[in-house]
Amino acid sequence: MENTKKALPFILPGFILAVIFIFYPTIRNIVISFSEYNLIQRTMTFKGLDNYIALIKEPQNRFFLAYRNNILYALVVTPITLFLGLILASSINSLKRFSVSFRTIYYLPVITSWIIAGLVFKYLFNAGIQGPINYLLLEQLHIIKEPINWLKTEWGGNFAIWVLGIWKNVGYAMVLYMAALQGISKSYYEAAEIEGANRWQILRRITIPSIKPITYFLTIQLLIGSFNVFLQVLVLTGGEPRGQTSSLQYLLYSRTFELYKFGEGAAIGVITAVSILVFTILLNKSLHQDNVFGAK
Amino acid sequence: MNRNLSKIIIMIFLIAGIFIAIYPFLVMIGNSFEVFTFSLPNPPRIFPKEFTLDNYREVIFDYEIHKYFFNSFSITVLTTVFVIMLAALSAYAFAKIPFLGRNVLFQVYIFTLMIPGVLNIIPQFLTINSVGLIGTRFGLILLYVGTGICGNTFFLKGFFQQIQNELLESVVIDGGNHFTIFTKIVIPLAKPAIATLAVLTFLGTWDDFFTAKVILAANQNVLTLPIIIHRINGQHATKFGLVFAASLITLIPVIILYIVAQKYFIVGGLTEGAVKE
Numbered sequence: 001m002e003n004t005k006k007a008l009p010f011i012l013p014g015f016i017l018a019v020i021f022i023f024y025p026t027i028r029n030i031v032i033s034f035s036e037y038n039l040i041q042r043t044m045t046f047k048g049l050d051n052y053i054a055l056i057k058e059p060q061n062r063f064f065l066a067y068r069n070n071i072l073y074a075l076v077v078t079p080i081t082l083f084l085g086l087i088l089a090s091s092i093n094s095l096k097r098f099s100v101s102f103r104t105i106y107y108l109p110v111i112t113s114w115i116i117a118g119l120v121f122k123y124l125f126n127a128g129i130q131g132p133i134n135y136l137l138l139e140q141l142h143i144i145k146e147p148i149n150w151l152k153t154e155w156g157g158n159f160a161i162w163v164l165g166i167w168k169n170v171g172y173a174m175v176l177y178m179a180a181l182q183g184i185s186k187s188y189y190e191a192a193e194i195e196g197a198n199r200w201q202i203l204r205r206i207t208i209p210s211i212k213p214i215t216y217f218l219t220i221q222l223l224i225g226s227f228n229v230f231l232q233v234l235v236l237t238g239g240e241p242r243g244q245t246s247s248l249q250y251l252l253y254s255r256t257f258e259l260y261k262f263g264e265g266a267a268i269g270v271i272t273a274v275s276i277l278v279f280t281i282l283l284n285k286s287l288h289q290d291n292v293f294g295a296k
Numbered sequence: 297m298n299r300n301l302s303k304i305i306i307m308i309f310l311i312a313g314i315f316i317a318i319y320p321f322l323v324m325i326g327n328s329f330e331v332f333t334f335s336l337p338n339p340p341r342i343f344p345k346e347f348t349l350d351n352y353r354e355v356i357f358d359y360e361i362h363k364y365f366f367n368s369f370s371i372t373v374l375t376t377v378f379v380i381m382l383a384a385l386s387a388y389a390f391a392k393i394p395f396l397g398r399n400v401l402f403q404v405y406i407f408t409l410m411i412p413g414v415l416n417i418i419p420q421f422l423t424i425n426s427v428g429l430i431g432t433r434f435g436l437i438l439l440y441v442g443t444g445i446c447g448n449t450f451f452l453k454g455f456f457q458q459i460q461n462e463l464l465e466s467v468v469i470d471g472g473n474h475f476t477i478f479t480k481i482v483i484p485l486a487k488p489a490i491a492t493l494a495v496l497t498f499l500g501t502w503d504d505f506f507t508a509k510v511i512l513a514a515n516q517n518v519l520t521l522p523i524i525i526h527r528i529n530g531q532h533a534t535k536f537g538l539v540f541a542a543s544l545i546t547l548i549p550v551i552i553l554y555i556v557a558q559k560y561f562i563v564g565g566l567t568e569g570a571v572k573e
Binding site: 001011013014024025028029037039042094102105111114117122124130132230231249257262265276277 | 307417425478525
């Protein structure tokens, strides 16, 4: 009891703000998702599952398209980011000099804000022949015959969003992997060399298992990040054409603050939060099972 | 395999990668000094044909970007200071005072971390609206601080726990209370962790668009840099030079911070706290 009294001045200021801006909004968000909210009259009427049904039944399928795009983003961006990050990390770690310079430069995209990075990518993926990507593919590599209107088509737009995500995240994965690789004891590698293990065996039996905790951490982070895709869509495609390049958070934003459908916006928030929780738990389970098999 | 050959291959790979990593920056810098024409330069080039400062002039004199720079700066600094102060206090109690319900509350804090805070933007907006703080810097700072508490507390608690209890007990024997321990021992020892958090909070706040846009959009005078950049792009979709000049001005504090405090960006400590089992 005495300890609790002593702890109060430390805990309370943060706790009160957390209640006002995190705990209470989480619960209220769920309530709003089952209601119709009128901002001007400040009235809330209970509507049951109406908002959820409206999202599902919509003729243009915007909700499902957004959800699909979040999943695709996770499936494309996460593995490629991890793979490139690991390759870069081990390459840089193998250098005797310049490793700090390489790391510093490769980390630059990570500290650049999404909106700025997004605007540069809008320039790079410009529709005309002047767009650097089109120019490269058409004039330099002769892969395509005419310029692609990247940001106005379903797969061109999604592709640009993915590339931006990878470009921005690889440095982060690289830095964490560099630290993890440096933490592996040299004696493992020496022992493997004495036993005559080849590079592939060393990679599979020593390196990959040793960096597993970091891989897990990064996977969770990138997965949650995949449900946070917003600025990429806002800047690059605006969800066009017809929501085919949209994302859940973008849909939440436009429903709420452009169409003032607070209930539908809140429903999107609830569905996203539940999805993240479910995916995190599933990922947790599958990776732990993996541990059990590995221990055999 | 031939060792020298593989080293050369690695070097070529890394240098090619560097080009991809920094090409967007080169495009941005080059274009910000480019004279405006109605179509983009063809073929694409990095170095401007005629060097001009017009874009910077327009961003400063017509758009008064310094005003928004000041908004961004004050909001970011105040948020960083308050979030870390409150989180450090909370983390101290979680780490060193065994109060009633400590573990349960900490579990709740961790649980909220799994859900991105922006998903609750609607009730957050309504709460701030109900106290009349929509379109004010104060309202935005409150929201940033409130949503930053749990994560930062979680992170700092890990560091505070590693501080030996014997160290703290010596202060208690000398008649010091928890506040003395907190200010005299815990905070000085946790400086690297606090610096890392300060850098991360600064970056996150400086770059935020979503929350700032929702809370501030109603009041032109208090907008932050990301919103202004987006607005310039909306008004002049083809004037990339203008957009990039504003973007580079926004990047300057980040780059300075990156150079000065680089060891706190490359977050060895953060991962240790979060990943070690």
